Amino acid sequence: MVKQRESVTQLPAYVQGKSIPGAVKLSSNENPYPPLDPVAQVVRDLATSIQLYPDMGAVAVRERIAEHCGVQAENVAVGAGSVEVASQLISAAAGEGDEVVFAWRSFEAYPILVRIAGATPIMVPLTADDRHDLPAMAAAINERTRLVLVCNPNNPTGAGVTTQELDEFMAQVPSDVLVVVDEAYVHFNDDPNSADGLDFFARYENVAVLHTFSKAYGLAGLRIGYAIARTDVAENLRRVAVPFGVSSLAQQAAIASLNAEAELDERVQVIVAERARMVEALRSSGWTVREALGNFVWLRTGDRTPEIDAALREHAVIARAYGTDGVRVTVGSAEMNDRFLAAIAGVEAV
Ligand SMILES: Cc1ncc(COP(=O)(O)O)c(C=O)c1O
Numbered sequence: 001m002v003k004q005r006e007s008v009t010q011l012p013a014y015v016q017g018k019s020i021p022g023a024v025k026l027s028s029n030e031n032p033y034p035p036l037d038p039v040a041q042v043v044r045d046l047a048t049s050i051q052l053y054p055d056m057g058a059v060a061v062r063e064r065i066a067e068h069c070g071v072q073a074e075n076v077a078v079g080a081g082s083v084e085v086a087s088q089l090i091s092a093a094a095g096e097g098d099e100v101v102f103a104w105r106s107f108e109a110y111p112i113l114v115r116i117a118g119a120t121p122i123m124v125p126l127t128a129d130d131r132h133d134l135p136a137m138a139a140a141i142n143e144r145t146r147l148v149l150v151c152n153p154n155n156p157t158g159a160g161v162t163t164q165e166l167d168e169f170m171a172q173v174p175s176d177v178l179v180v181v182d183e184a185y186v187h188f189n190d191d192p193n194s195a196d197g198l199d200f201f202a203r204y205e206n207v208a209v210l211h212t213f214s215k216a217y218g219l220a221g222l223r224i225g226y227a228i229a230r231t232d233v234a235e236n237l238r239r240v241a242v243p244f245g246v247s248s249l250a251q252q253a254a255i256a257s258l259n260a261e262a263e264l265d266e267r268v269q270v271i272v273a274e275r276a277r278m279v280e281a282l283r284s285s286g287w288t289v290r291e292a293l294g295n296f297v298w299l300r301t302g303d304r305t306p307e308i309d310a311a312l313r314e315h316a317v318i319a320r321a322y323g324t325d326g327v328r329v330t331v332g333s334a335e336m337n338d339r340f341l342a343a344i345a346g347v348e349a350v
Pocket residue numbers: 028029080081082083084107151155182184211212213214220224225
């Protein structure tokens with residue numbers, strides 16, 4: 001056998017949301033809508049020039065993102081999805097002997113990315129009501145800590161972090177530890193008290209923000225996400241990025257999406273309204289559903305998780321089951337959500 005890093009052979013594989021032909025797939029927090037015409041047109045136009053490498057510096061898209069976020073292009077680093085940018089952030093900050101703190105349960109790529117970097121994940125349990133336990137996370141920071149990930153709203157539980165909570169947390173974080181606010185679902189977050197990552201970036205030297213085009217913008221298949229970070233951090237992200245990792249199609253589709261923000265926002269509002277309908281329907285049939293601020297709903301089903309997952313599958317509805325913690329159901333189109341509500345109607349509420 002050839003020599004391989006021990007830590008790599010022990011990595012758990014990232015589990016992709018299942019998809020079964022004919023079934024309703026509500027397992028990957030995807031946008032149910034096909035691309036907008038101008039976005040699809042950009043991709044078609046570029047189909048005849050895919051023999052060429054993309055712009056490695058991603059200049060045009062970084063400038064457009066900077067304009068959108070009210071920052072400088074130097075503050076923007078892109079990657080093949082925000083998961084790759086998260087990986088850049090972790091690799092740039094942490095290696096062997098270093099620690100990365102984040103809540104658990106949260107986005108399942110975090111512990112994998114931390115281990116790939118050779119660092120140690122410090123997973124701080126959520127509170128009993130499935131929110132970030134920021135005081136416990138602050139207490140977990142020590143001299144080995146290089147980075148903290150705060151997922152707002154949290155995947156898979158849907159709970160948010162308020163401005164006040166994050167300010168109190170930041171007051172306890174050493175100024176040389178980077179806090180990354182992962183806002184993959186920010187467009188669906190309608191809580192006025194929620195912490196706003198860009199506001200925190202403006203106010204704290206050691207905050208970076210992670211955004212994606214995969215969710216509200218519906219470009220999951222093209223792979224593009226970005227970080228907003230201080231110039232020195234953003235420069236390091238570009239250093240650790242895989243060269244040419246973001247295709248021309250992804251770069252141009254992202255620009256077209258930012259230019260079509262109003263139409264995309266209409267779709268986001270439909271998803272937010274559908275989320276409210278699902279939560280309401282579940283609550284009125286006895287389910288305990290807490291805050292849902294992403295494009296998904298979290299059911300804390302505990303030991304009954306495998307049973308409930310199987311019951312949904314019997315009705316050809318694929319949700320995402322997490323061990324014996326709970327089930328996450330993506331908000332799809334009205335039709336898809338109706339299929340889910342019909343399937344769950346036969347299940348005893350938790
Ligand atoms: C919290 C969070 N961050 C980041 C991502 C990564 O998304 P992408 O790599 O498609 O941008 C996801 C995807 O599900 C997520 O849930």
